[in-house]
Every structure is written in C-alpha cells, then in structure tokens.
Amino acid sequence: MIARALYSALFYLVTPAVLLRLWWRARKQPEYLQHVGERYGLYPQDAPDKLIWLHAVSVGETRAAEPLIMALLSEWPKHHLLLTHMTPTGRETGAMYVNRYPGRVTQAYLPYDLPDGVEHFFKHFRPLIGLLMETELWPNLIAGAGKCNVPIALVNARLSASSQRGYQRFSYLAKPAFASLSFVSAQTVADAARLVQLGASSVTVTGNLKFDVTPSPDKLQLGAQWRQALGRRPVWLAASTREGEEALILDALAHINRSDLLLLLVPRHPQRFAEVAALVEERKLSLCRRSEGALVTPETRVWLGDSMGEMPAYYAVADLALIGGSLLPFGGQNLIEAAACGCPVLVGPHTFNFAQATEDAIACGAARRIADAEGAAVEVAKLLSDGEALQSMRDAAASFSQAHRGATERTIALIREITAPRTAD
Missing domain, CATH: 3.40.50.2000 (Glycogen Phosphorylase B;)
Known part of the structure; x- marks a missing residue:
C-alpha cells in the first residue's frame, strides 16, 4: 500500500512531463492531442449497461484480439464490449470493430495509472469484467478494479525474460498486482512459468490468439x-x-x-x-x-x-x-x-x-x-x-x-468459468 502511494505521488509529479510528451508525439501524429480528457478518466460518452471490458494497448494487440472480440460478442449476445487503447493507431485499428458491430462496441482511451483517473473510469463504465491483452498491467488499475469488485484477467499473456527482470526490480508493486488477477491465460509454458514467479496464482497455457486471426x-x-x-x-x-x-x-x-x-x-x-x-x-x-x-x-x-x-x-x-x-x-x-x-x-x-x-x-x-x-x-x-x-x-x-489454432476457445472457457455469475442474462 505504501509502495503504491509513493508510486502514485511520483506519477502525479511527472504529469507535466507526460503532457509534454503527448504534445511532442502530436507533432508527427496530431491524433495524440485528441480525447486527452479520457487519459485522465473524463469520458463524454454514455456507458452502456452490461459491459465486458477488453484493453488492447496498440495496433498489434488490437489485431490479435479480433478472434476474442468476435467470440465474446457471440458468447454473450446481450452484452456490450468496451474496447480501450493507449495509442491513436490502436484506436484507429479498433474502429473496425465499432463499424462491424454497430451499437455493441464502445471505444475509449484507458486512463493513465493515477488513482483518481482509474476511479473515474470504473465509476463511469462499471464493467462486469476486465480483460487485459498480453502484458498491460498497472498497479492502480488493478487496485481500482479490486475496490469496485471487478475481476481482472490477463489474456494472451506473454512475458520475456528481460520483461520479467524489469518487473522483479519493482516487485513490491508488481507482485500484489499479479496476485490480484482472477486468472492468466498464457501463450506458452515459458510465459506461464515467468508469470507464476511474479506472483500470478491461476495461470493456464492457452496458446497464442494470433493463430486464430483469419486474414481478410x-x-x-x-x-x-x-x-x-x-x-x-x-x-x-x-x-x-x-x-x-x-x-x-x-x-x-x-x-x-x-x-x-x-x-x-x-x-x-x-x-x-x-x-x-x-x-x-x-x-x-x-x-x-x-x-x-x-x-x-x-x-x-x-x-x-x-x-x-x-x-x-x-x-x-x-x-x-x-x-x-x-x-x-x-x-x-x-x-x-x-x-x-x-x-x-x-x-x-x-x-x-x-x-x-x-x-x-x-x-x-x-x-x-x-x-x-x-x-x-x-x-x-x-x-x-x-x-x-x-x-x-x-x-x-x-x-x-x-x-496452433484454438487459443480463443480455450480463453473463452476460462472467462466463462470465472465470470459466469456476472455475465448471466
């Protein structure tokens, strides 16, 4: 708790630098200056009921999520999907799902990992569950989900040896976050072993969702x-x-x-x-x-x-x-x-x-x-x-x-098992 408080204080201190970085990146991609309020938990759009939330940080994760998105919308036809990103190119890529499934997919930026932004996010959208693609794990986001009783899972998870060492350097922040996950679906046995070492308790090897993506x-x-x-x-x-x-x-x-x-x-x-x-x-x-x-x-x-x-x-x-x-x-x-x-x-x-x-x-x-x-x-x-x-x-x-196909079906089975009471019609 103390470690996360210090982390949050430091994050608030560097906020001017974060905004400066947004401006700097906007010189080449003006889209970085769009929807800035969402990065701090301020959302103008209404939130649909019965939301399943999936976070895909950028282009690669958003494309890899395609078979999972299709399966989620098919498995729970009366629910909506909230798709969040961190980059404009990720958001642009995700727009294809909004167009393909009109009225069922909502897009937004995930807020920076600040306590008040995270709190606003969960109060506004009230997701039933949260699914984070690959390795996008943030201490305040996980803690905020726990406060609001929203189960969080890491799906299509991968973790290289170098990334594992990076998390271990900040184990006082990383271990509580990994331990709080409802489940992890890992791409490989090696990924699963590294995630367990970082504190994840319920880890299953499901394979890589990218194998289930069908080329257009x-x-x-x-x-x-x-x-x-x-x-x-x-x-x-x-x-x-x-x-x-x-x-x-x-x-x-x-x-x-x-x-x-x-x-x-x-x-x-x-x-x-x-x-x-x-x-x-x-x-x-x-x-x-x-x-x-x-x-x-x-x-x-x-x-x-x-x-x-x-x-x-x-x-x-x-x-x-x-x-x-x-x-x-x-x-x-x-x-x-x-x-x-x-x-x-x-x-x-x-x-x-x-x-x-x-x-x-x-x-x-x-x-x-x-x-x-x-x-x-x-x-x-x-x-x-x-x-x-x-x-x-x-x-x-x-x-x-x-x-190597089949990761989507195995991942949906885990989601169904963990979240059945929340997603029941």
Missing part, C-alpha cells in the same frame, strides 16, 4: 491482384521494420544481383513513413508509395507500404518476408500473420517477443534465421533461385498456422 479475404484478394499485375517479378517484403533497420535493408538490397527484384518496405509505425521514404531517396532508388495509389512500374526498385491495415495483402504479394524488429534488438514483430498468409519468412537474431512461435516456425521449416541484413540478402538471393525450397516453406507456413 478482401486483403488477400488485393494481394493476388497485385501479384497478377507484377507477373513473375520477385518481391521481397520487409515487414513491420523498426528504427535503424530500413537503412540496413536498403544497403543489403544493393548486394542482391537481381535487377528485377522489388523491395516492399513496410515500416511498423506510420509516423516514420516520410522518414523511410527519405532514406530510399537518399540512395537514389526508384520509389513508389502505396499511399499515392499507383502500382509500381518495371523501373520501381522500392515500394513503400505506407498504409494501415493492408499487411495481409503485402504478405500475399510477397515471395518471402523479413520480419522487422528482429535485425536490431527490438525483440521482433509477429511472424504468425505471415504464416497465416502462407508467406515464408526470415528472422534476425532478436526474436524474444515471439520466442516460442519463432522457434516452432523454424523447426517446422516455415522460417529461417539469418544473422544480419547481409545474411538476409544472401538468403533472399538463394531462395528466389530455388522455387522448390520456397514452395516447401509456403506449405510449412500454412501447416504451422493451422496446427
């Missing part, structure tokens, strides 16, 4: 149309790249002796699209931007995927993909979506965010690991000249994706 047929069809227009031209996709990686990839491209090779470059964060375009232009490579609408020409060397929500189309058009965030120590992005689209992948040395999925994909032949960008260039050249090997990887990717 419309986006797959779009990718197929692009492929038809490009003919036999090979496409190397660099998917969800992070700061510093694009320069390495562009330099490696020069070492591939394929003048017909098209590099499809898709940065992870939209605020970096212009920055990455400048990197391409600096190297005097012919550039086409997806946002401009035109398809690439035979002279185009780099196609910049500066759009949102089209990753399945990019995977569908690609011959193989390098997963971003893995060349430099960011931990890697999600390779599961690539597998679901039947796209072979390369991963760099840094894949701790999806360690188990990556190792499983490599083991079954759906993915290959490379040491650096130069190694990626060598592997790309090798695979593009070996159609049989590429097809084998495609087949392995599809099998890998199918074999």
Whole structure:
C-alpha cells in the first residue's frame, strides 16, 4: 500500500512531463492531442449497461484480439464490449470493430495509472469484467478494479525474460498486482512459468490468439491482384521494420544481383513513413508509395507500404518476408500473420517477443534465421533461385498456422468459468 502511494505521488509529479510528451508525439501524429480528457478518466460518452471490458494497448494487440472480440460478442449476445487503447493507431485499428458491430462496441482511451483517473473510469463504465491483452498491467488499475469488485484477467499473456527482470526490480508493486488477477491465460509454458514467479496464482497455457486471426479475404484478394499485375517479378517484403533497420535493408538490397527484384518496405509505425521514404531517396532508388495509389512500374526498385491495415495483402504479394524488429534488438514483430498468409519468412537474431512461435516456425521449416541484413540478402538471393525450397516453406507456413489454432476457445472457457455469475442474462 505504501509502495503504491509513493508510486502514485511520483506519477502525479511527472504529469507535466507526460503532457509534454503527448504534445511532442502530436507533432508527427496530431491524433495524440485528441480525447486527452479520457487519459485522465473524463469520458463524454454514455456507458452502456452490461459491459465486458477488453484493453488492447496498440495496433498489434488490437489485431490479435479480433478472434476474442468476435467470440465474446457471440458468447454473450446481450452484452456490450468496451474496447480501450493507449495509442491513436490502436484506436484507429479498433474502429473496425465499432463499424462491424454497430451499437455493441464502445471505444475509449484507458486512463493513465493515477488513482483518481482509474476511479473515474470504473465509476463511469462499471464493467462486469476486465480483460487485459498480453502484458498491460498497472498497479492502480488493478487496485481500482479490486475496490469496485471487478475481476481482472490477463489474456494472451506473454512475458520475456528481460520483461520479467524489469518487473522483479519493482516487485513490491508488481507482485500484489499479479496476485490480484482472477486468472492468466498464457501463450506458452515459458510465459506461464515467468508469470507464476511474479506472483500470478491461476495461470493456464492457452496458446497464442494470433493463430486464430483469419486474414481478410478482401486483403488477400488485393494481394493476388497485385501479384497478377507484377507477373513473375520477385518481391521481397520487409515487414513491420523498426528504427535503424530500413537503412540496413536498403544497403543489403544493393548486394542482391537481381535487377528485377522489388523491395516492399513496410515500416511498423506510420509516423516514420516520410522518414523511410527519405532514406530510399537518399540512395537514389526508384520509389513508389502505396499511399499515392499507383502500382509500381518495371523501373520501381522500392515500394513503400505506407498504409494501415493492408499487411495481409503485402504478405500475399510477397515471395518471402523479413520480419522487422528482429535485425536490431527490438525483440521482433509477429511472424504468425505471415504464416497465416502462407508467406515464408526470415528472422534476425532478436526474436524474444515471439520466442516460442519463432522457434516452432523454424523447426517446422516455415522460417529461417539469418544473422544480419547481409545474411538476409544472401538468403533472399538463394531462395528466389530455388522455387522448390520456397514452395516447401509456403506449405510449412500454412501447416504451422493451422496446427496452433484454438487459443480463443480455450480463453473463452476460462472467462466463462470465472465470470459466469456476472455475465448471466
């Protein structure tokens, strides 16, 4: 209690810096200055009755939550869903559920972890249960839920060894929060073991919800149309790249002796699209931007995927993909979506965010690991000249994706068991 009081006092003290950071980020994404009141628990919209609350912090978590959202709305047809986020891109991604299920899904920002903001949040929305995606755990939020008798669960939970060490440094705050969770559905056995060590008591391995995400047929069809227009031209996709990686990839491209090779470059964060375009232009490579609408020409060397929500189309058009965030120590992005689209992948040395999925994909032949960008260039050249090997990887990717499905059903079973009295009609 004392530790949380000190934590709260410190959070209040740094509030001016938090607001300054919002303003700073709004220079590239003006949306950060929208709905600021919600970040402090002030909500203008009315709250529907019978709310099931799901928190998905940003884009990745919001997309991964799709099968769970569909299952929740199907399992409890008389209830509404409150979907909260922390980033504008997460909120933008979540808007598709509002449009798909009119009248049943409400969106808002989760407040910062300040006692009064958290209190306003629970008093306003009065959720029956709360589901936090992956690792979004805050001491005052968990304590506030306990005060209001709202059971909280961590779903699709993952925890790397480095994140575990970070929580352990603040165990006086983390352990009470983990111990207060009604249940945890973990992605892997290793995740479950780390969560138990941090104080979580009811932990079940349910698998990764991302395997249950079905790529949009419309986006797959779009990718197929692009492929038809490009003919036999090979496409190397660099998917969800992070700061510093694009320069390495562009330099490696020069070492591939394929003048017909098209590099499809898709940065992870939209605020970096212009920055990455400048990197391409600096190297005097012919550039086409997806946002401009035109398809690439035979002279185009780099196609910049500066759009949102089209990753399945990019995977569908690609011959193989390098997963971003893995060349430099960011931990890697999600390779599961690539597998679901039947796209072979390369991963760099840094894949701790999806360690188990990556190792499983490599083991079954759906993915290959490379040491650096130069190694990626060598592997790309090798695979593009070996159609049989590429097809084998495609087949392995599809099998890998199918074999790991079922996490949604197992997670819903846990929710049903723990919260049946609260969600009864």
